Amino acid sequence: MPEVNTPQRTINKHIARGNQALQAGDRDTAVAEFLLALDDPNFGTRLIASNRLMDLCPEEVYGTSTDLYHRLTCPAKNIAYNGNYFLFRNWSDAESAGRRPCGQCKPRPTTSRRS
């Protein structure tokens, strides 16, 4: 019997693995899987992955094809679903890459100061 292949799974394999990792308490693996799911061509899958990441990584920010970067919870986040965007570990990494903070979600902590 050949193995049955079902390419049109409703749940992306990375989402499924991420959920399993979460249940097992393995946060790092879950984050890695949800990040991979952000590349899925399916809108619903990307939305699930983005929501999971918002819960898991409130520090994480993303940049789009503009030179701005945003919180995952940015009210203007619909721009993230246009296609190309890049995740950064935190605001500092984003600024190192030449990005400016979004005016709406203000992803840069105001408590930071130079020493």
Ligand SMILES: [Zn+2]
């Ligand atoms: Zn924003």
